[in-house]
Amino acid sequence: MILIWVMGCTCICLAGLIGWRQFDHHVDRVEMERLLATQPADPAHFDADIVADLPEPARRFFTFAISEGTPLYTVANLEMAGQFGMGDTGAPGYIPMVATQVLAAPHGFVWTMSAGNGAMRMAGSDSASWTRFWLFGLVPVARFGGDRDHTRSAFGRYVAEAVFWTPAAVLPGPNVTWEAVSGNTARMTMRHAGLEQAVDVTVAENGQPLYVAFQRWSDANPEKVHRLQPFGGYLSEFRDFGGFRLPTHVEAGNHFETETYFPFFIADVSEITFPQIDP
Structure with missing residues (x-):
C-alpha cells in the first residue's frame, strides 16, 4: 500500500514538472511571436546618407556592416553553437551548447539553449523578463x-548584441544617439x-567592429x-x-578588459535570418 502511494505521488510530481516545463516552452513561443511581430513590414533601404552626419568611426561601422540598398530589418533569428562557462577564470568549466535566439532591440530577446552532456545536461531560456534553466528537462535549477x-x-545584453547582429536597430533616431570616443571608437546610446x-564599439580602419564594451548592471561579483x-x-x-556583414564568432564575458575577465560565452553562429512579415 505504501509503495503504491509513493509511486502515485512520484507520478503526480513528474506530471507536474513536465507540465511546468511545457508551460515554459509555451511562454517562450508567445514572447518570440511578439518580438517577431515588431519586424518592419516595409523597411527603408540603407543609404550612406543616413549616417553621413555621424562621428567618423560610427560612419565607418555602418558602411562596413550594411551594404547600400539593404532592407533595414531590425529583428533577427540566430542559430549558434559553442561553449558556455559555468565557472570562473581559474576554472572555466566550459560545457558544449547549442542555442537559438530572436533578437529584437529595443523590444527584447529570447535565447533558448541546450548545454552539457551526461549528468550535466541542461536546457532553458533567457529573455528580458526571465532566466530559467532545467536539468534533464525535469528539474528546475x-x-x-x-x-x-x-x-x-x-x-x-541585447542592446550590445544589436550593435553587431542587428545594426539596422541601432541606426540614429529618436531613441538612439551616437558620439565619438576616439578615432576608432564610437558610443551608441x-x-x-x-x-x-x-x-562602445571599436572598429578597424575599414569599419569592421573588433569588440564592444559597456558598463552592465550585474551581480556577477x-x-x-x-x-x-x-x-x-x-x-x-x-x-x-x-x-548585413555580421560576426559569426563572439567571445564575451564579465569584467571585460580587466585581469578577471572571463569569457563565459563563446559562440559560433551558423545562420542569421531576418524574418519578414506581410505588410
Missing part, C-alpha cells in the same frame, strides 16, 4: 527575473521604456550585489547575411 535588476541587466544603455561593471566581447569571422 535556475529561475529568476521579473524585477528591475534583471530587466536592466538584460537590456544591456539606446533609450527605451525608461531604460538607457551606452555601448563576489558580493553578489547588482552594480555597474565592465562587460564586453570580441567579434570575428564576418559573413554576409542578406546585405
Whole structure:
C-alpha cells in the first residue's frame, strides 16, 4: 500500500514538472511571436546618407556592416553553437551548447539553449523578463527575473548584441544617439521604456567592429550585489547575411578588459535570418 502511494505521488510530481516545463516552452513561443511581430513590414533601404552626419568611426561601422540598398530589418533569428562557462577564470568549466535566439532591440530577446552532456545536461531560456534553466528537462535549477535588476541587466545584453547582429536597430533616431570616443571608437546610446544603455564599439580602419564594451548592471561579483561593471566581447569571422556583414564568432564575458575577465560565452553562429512579415 505504501509503495503504491509513493509511486502515485512520484507520478503526480513528474506530471507536474513536465507540465511546468511545457508551460515554459509555451511562454517562450508567445514572447518570440511578439518580438517577431515588431519586424518592419516595409523597411527603408540603407543609404550612406543616413549616417553621413555621424562621428567618423560610427560612419565607418555602418558602411562596413550594411551594404547600400539593404532592407533595414531590425529583428533577427540566430542559430549558434559553442561553449558556455559555468565557472570562473581559474576554472572555466566550459560545457558544449547549442542555442537559438530572436533578437529584437529595443523590444527584447529570447535565447533558448541546450548545454552539457551526461549528468550535466541542461536546457532553458533567457529573455528580458526571465532566466530559467532545467536539468534533464525535469528539474528546475535556475529561475529568476521579473524585477528591475534583471530587466536592466538584460537590456544591456541585447542592446550590445544589436550593435553587431542587428545594426539596422541601432541606426540614429529618436531613441538612439551616437558620439565619438576616439578615432576608432564610437558610443551608441539606446533609450527605451525608461531604460538607457551606452555601448562602445571599436572598429578597424575599414569599419569592421573588433569588440564592444559597456558598463552592465550585474551581480556577477563576489558580493553578489547588482552594480555597474565592465562587460564586453570580441567579434570575428564576418559573413554576409542578406546585405548585413555580421560576426559569426563572439567571445564575451564579465569584467571585460580587466585581469578577471572571463569569457563565459563563446559562440559560433551558423545562420542569421531576418524574418519578414506581410505588410
